[in-house]
Amino acid sequence: MAIINKNASRSFYALALARIFLGFIFLWAFVDKLFGLGFATCRDKLDAVHIGCSQAWVHGGSPTMGFLTHATSGPLHHVYMQLGTNHSGLIDWLFMLGLLVVGLGLTLGVFIRLATSVGAVMLLLMWSSLLWPSANPFVDEHIIYIFVLATINLANSQQRLGLRGKWIKSQLVQKVPILE
Numbered sequence: 001m002a003i004i005n006k007n008a009s010r011s012f013y014a015l016a017l018a019r020i021f022l023g024f025i026f027l028w029a030f031v032d033k034l035f036g037l038g039f040a041t042c043r044d045k046l047d048a049v050h051i052g053c054s055q056a057w058v059h060g061g062s063p064t065m066g067f068l069t070h071a072t073s074g075p076l077h078h079v080y081m082q083l084g085t086n087h088s089g090l091i092d093w094l095f096m097l098g099l100l101v102v103g104l105g106l107t108l109g110v111f112i113r114l115a116t117s118v119g120a121v122m123l124l125l126m127w128s129s130l131l132w133p134s135a136n137p138f139v140d141e142h143i144i145y146i147f148v149l150a151t152i153n154l155a156n157s158q159q160r161l162g163l164r165g166k167w168i169k170s171q172l173v174q175k176v177p178i179l180e
Contacts, residue, residue, distance in 0.1 A: 016161035023106025030099035033063035074131025109162015
């Protein structure tokens with residue numbers, strides 16, 4: 001029995017690292033799109049970096065319009081194209097807020113239910129905007145990440161390397177349990 005518990009404990013540490021690294025992917029996407037650090041945002045066609053360019057959200061750029069109008073494919077292409085061309089800013093705010101919630105939640109180990117749910121919806125939307133995946137007709141990294149998020153959510157009570165212990169005792173979480 002001790003061997004099983006020891007292996008289970010190691011598994012929870014591995015899952016904690018997966019949670020933190022996946023959170024950092026979302027958090028980095030938020031920061032890059034916000035400030036235009038030259039990774040996914042503020043690179044030109046020749047791959048030259050222009051840090052803080054006009055594409056950065058803080059400089060009035062849209063973190064979603066370019067992708068929605070130029071990179072989507074498949075049967076839902078026109079739906080996403082419409083979202084990109086009829087741009088009121090709401091899509092940008094929802095996307096950026098989602099990146100921030102998922103990134104902070106997973107990285108810090110707080111509001112995991114919310115972060116994993118928002119992350120799963122975002123990833124499903126991203127997957128559906130790129131139908132069909134190029135390497136496999138159904139499964140790509142978006143689907144894999146959804147399953148990782150589901151596993152993180154299911155194992156939340158055994159969380160390691162996070163702030164869950166203090167977070168669930170906070171008055172906010174006591175009043176709004178969905179934030180656990």
